[in-house]
Amino acid sequence: MVRDEIELLIQGIRERVRAVRGAVFTIAIGVVVSFTAFLSLCAALIIGLISYMTPAIAALFTGTVLALIGVVIVFIGYRQLKKSIRNT
Secondary structure: OHHHHHHHHHHHHHHHHHHHHHHHHHHHHHHHHHHHHHHHHHHHHHHHHOOOOOHHHHHHHHHHHHHHHHHHHHHHHHHHHHHHHHOO
8 A cells, every 4th residue: 555655646746847847948948949049149230239239249248238137136135145045
């Protein structure tokens, strides 16, 4: 009887792992596609800025703005993490 319960428990865990694995795979594909779209939009921004400045300056400007946005996001996440660690 105990063995049957253990087998049933293991089967349930395997089914959950399969479902989670499928969801994680779908999320990973979505992240890759979104990142590709983001890179395309960055390229379009640089191409659009070329009419106002040199290509090197347009790329530098775009990279700088995105780096600043990234730093702000990391800082916000760091503060949230620090706050959640303190509350535990």
